[in-house]
Amino acid sequence: MSTSSTPPAPPPSNRISGTAISKEIRAELAVECSSIKSTVTPGLAVILVGSRPDSLAYVRMKKKACAEVGIDSFGYDYPETVTQQELIDKVNELNADPKVHGILVQLPLPNHIVENLVTSAVHPDKDVDGLHPLNCAKLVTAQTHGGSVKMNWKDLKSIPFHIACTPQGCIELLDRSGVEIEGKRAVVIGRSNLVGMPVSLLLNHRNATITIVHSRTIDAQSVVRTADIVIAAVGRAKMVKSDWLKEGAVVIDVGINSVDAPDTKKGYRLVGDVDFDECEGKCEKITPVPGGVGPMTIAMLLRNTVNSAKRVCGI
Amino acid sequence: MSTSSTPPAPPPSNRISGTAISKEIRAELAVECSSIKSTVTPGLAVILVGSRPDSLAYVRMKKKACAEVGIDSFGYDYPETVTQQELIDKVNELNADPKVHGILVQLPLPNHIVENLVTSAVHPDKDVDGLHPLNCAKLVTAQTHGGSVKMNWKDLKSIPFHIACTPQGCIELLDRSGVEIEGKRAVVIGRSNLVGMPVSLLLNHRNATITIVHSRTIDAQSVVRTADIVIAAVGRAKMVKSDWLKEGAVVIDVGINSVDAPDTKKGYRLVGDVDFDECEGKCEKITPVPGGVGPMTIAMLLRNTVNSAKRVCGI
Numbered sequence A, B: 001m002s003t004s005s006t007p008p009a010p011p012p013s014n015r016i017s018g019t020a021i022s023k024e025i026r027a028e029l030a031v032e033c034s035s036i037k038s039t040v041t042p043g044l045a046v047i048l049v050g051s052r053p054d055s056l057a058y059v060r061m062k063k064k065a066c067a068e069v070g071i072d073s074f075g076y077d078y079p080e081t082v083t084q085q086e087l088i089d090k091v092n093e094l095n096a097d098p099k100v101h102g103i104l105v106q107l108p109l110p111n112h113i114v115e116n117l118v119t120s121a122v123h124p125d126k127d128v129d130g131l132h133p134l135n136c137a138k139l140v141t142a143q144t145h146g147g148s149v150k151m152n153w154k155d156l157k158s159i160p161f162h163i164a165c166t167p168q169g170c171i172e173l174l175d176r177s178g179v180e181i182e183g184k185r186a187v188v189i190g191r192s193n194l195v196g197m198p199v200s201l202l203l204n205h206r207n208a209t210i211t212i213v214h215s216r217t218i219d220a221q222s223v224v225r226t227a228d229i230v231i232a233a234v235g236r237a238k239m240v241k242s243d244w245l246k247e248g249a250v251v252i253d254v255g256i257n258s259v260d261a262p263d264t265k266k267g268y269r270l271v272g273d274v275d276f277d278e279c280e281g282k283c284e285k286i287t288p289v290p291g292g293v294g295p296m297t298i299a300m301l302l303r304n305t306v307n308s309a310k311r312v313c314g315i
């Protein structure tokens, strides 16, 4: 029986805090912006269409985060009735504007607009969302093509093209939590263009052996159980249970799902694709929802914008 | 004891014959070319640099195959000393030439030329090799992007952009051998831009659950053993042994490796990445080398060229 008067140290938490890590990154970016400010102030243009409350909230958060680190943000708000051509014209104008280093088109756009015609109009160098086909192609082909420059995938800041923010955030969470990726078995649940596919490609570049699970996978559970690293990007509340996991797995939960919570003021609560309470004890490390991947997405958007400005200025 | 005078039927072979299947496809293409000939004759331009014996042989085979199915082929041969700009100028000229529906730059190019600057100069619509970044991007992003047309991945002929020939040939071999891909576990060994990565993406589009094995994979053998379908695209003679395979796996062997064979006239023999003799008995189906994937690559090149001509003419 211990008689020591100091309380025992709390058990080391296995939670990966996206809140803390994104704060750290934003602080680094603020230092960076300040150190380059005699040469350039990074600028982000944000195009918003309509008044979806979630889109409004995201845009507000992004502009606020820009201001905090020292990025100029320029907002362009349009009514629901805007035409596709008006948006493309604005994108082209921003492509030519030297004060703008990143252009963000807040999705979704109204149904009468073909989304990828607008996002593809963004110049690849200003495509800080990393969704332009030429940026997607670079993520697949950068490594082995004849004449290509060898990339340093261990330092995503050094990659000379834009990588989608959420996937990039997942890798950054692993790196800053000391999780080794090389040689590991990684299972990604979900294969969307926005998350599942690009995060799989990034893990592959980092020499994990990747498996991609989707809605047509038979016995997803037994596939996931082979993983040292699990990335869940599905959109199904608490789908991944503790018996889906290998003991000691590292889990990055990208999912954001709203579930009824009559006991709360809002009447709903956000949960991930992973049953956190059930899984936490079995994991080596795990991200919570909220406070995991979410804040990283914005941090990576800021980083892409700063990198874009630096590349234009050759610094 | 059987007294029948007719000999027993040979056991059904589990070999997938690329020779036979590619012949079938070439015959179909010949019928197609003949049926469209009042409107268009598909044309393939072939750019060859230097005099590597393997490149000369490939180009000869490709031109011969074109002639057999009714595709015009146009050869442009350059000495080793050709400049990058001369090649790009020729590509641009061919991009504008309405008789040319496909442009093939035989690789490798000499070291003073940046390969992907030349291949990227080919207009995506004429990129019958499927190596242009915009065609690579479509292979990754075609399925879920906003506003994108839903592709019918079960009919590769219907896909409105060019897909790399060898990966496409692998899928065609599976389809024409009655192998179900949907819901299966597929392991691809190799992750090159030319074969491993695109074939993985195609299998994913067909709803297999894919795992990509590479040189940094730890215990590749036990990963491969989980596969219903194995695609080997490594370049290591007989690397895959029978104890790497699940009983009843289907194996597509892309590898072409030359091994010493002092007993033969040439002094060497071609073998695949799979130890065929050891593995044949354990597989549901398997491709031999040679006579497996090899002939399919040319058949898919012809098909891409015919499709390209048909798309230009809206047929």
Ligand SMILES: NC(=O)C1=CN([C@@H]2O[C@H](COP(=O)(O)OP(=O)(O)OC[C@H]3O[C@@H](n4cnc5c(N)ncnc54)[C@H](OP(=O)(O)O)[C@@H]3O)[C@@H](O)[C@H]2O)C=CC1
Pocket: A166, A189, A190, A191, A192, A193, A194, A195, A196, A213, A214, A215, A216, A217, A220, A233, A234, A235, A236, A254, A255, A256, A257, A293, A294, A295, A297, B144
């Ligand atoms: N934290 C953040 O900043 C962000 C969070 N998100 C969240 O991440 C989640 C995924 O987003 P996103 O990728 O855009 O979603 P999509 O709907 O585009 O993709 C979902 C993927 O999950 C797969 N899937 C669906 N059901 C199952 C199942 N039962 N088993 C296995 N796989 C399944 C789908 O397969 P199939 O292809 O076969 O249909 C699809 O590939 C969402 O909850 C979203 O809110 C997204 C972006 C940013």
Ligand SMILES: NC(=O)C1=CN([C@@H]2O[C@H](COP(=O)(O)OP(=O)(O)OC[C@H]3O[C@@H](n4cnc5c(N)ncnc54)[C@H](OP(=O)(O)O)[C@@H]3O)[C@@H](O)[C@H]2O)C=CC1
Pocket: A144, B166, B189, B190, B191, B192, B193, B194, B195, B196, B213, B214, B215, B216, B217, B220, B233, B234, B235, B236, B254, B255, B256, B257, B293, B294, B295, B297
């Ligand atoms: N039949 C046909 O028409 C064609 C045949 N081929 C043949 O296919 C083979 C592959 O070609 P290609 O993709 O261009 O070759 P590359 O050399 O570009 O790629 C080989 C791949 O194999 C991986 N690899 C190497 N060693 C191992 C290992 N020990 N275990 C697991 N993976 C390993 C490499 O991994 P890493 O990325 O880590 O280096 C790399 O991804 C060759 O034999 C080639 O001749 C190619 C094209 C057409």
